[in-house]
Amino acid sequence: MFGMGMPELIVCLVVALVVLGPKRLPEVARTLGRALAEFRRATSDVVDEFQVHAMLEDDAPRKPAPPATAEAASGAPPAPATASTGKPDAGRA
Secondary structure: OOOOOHHHHHHHHHHHHHHHOOOOHHHHHHHHHHHHHHHHHHHHHHHHHHHHHHHHHHHOOOOOOOOOOHHHHHOOOOOOOEOOOOOEOOOOO
16 A cells, blocks of 8 residues: 555554544544545546447447538538528628
């Protein structure tokens, strides 16, 4: 655990007991344990989401890009909007 042996762990616990006191140490340890568990749960959820996404990408067949239309290939601008009469919109502001 982080390269710490039993003597280092005991020293850390004694320092925490002296700094926090016997009344607050259990509260802090409980809060730290809950935060660590929540972090592990969130990390696991993120890893699972990435794995599902990667599996879906691998399973989905690759579709080729649709062929370009003649208008898009020529670079011509799209036709102007027409009024309800079907005639080009001329002179309206």
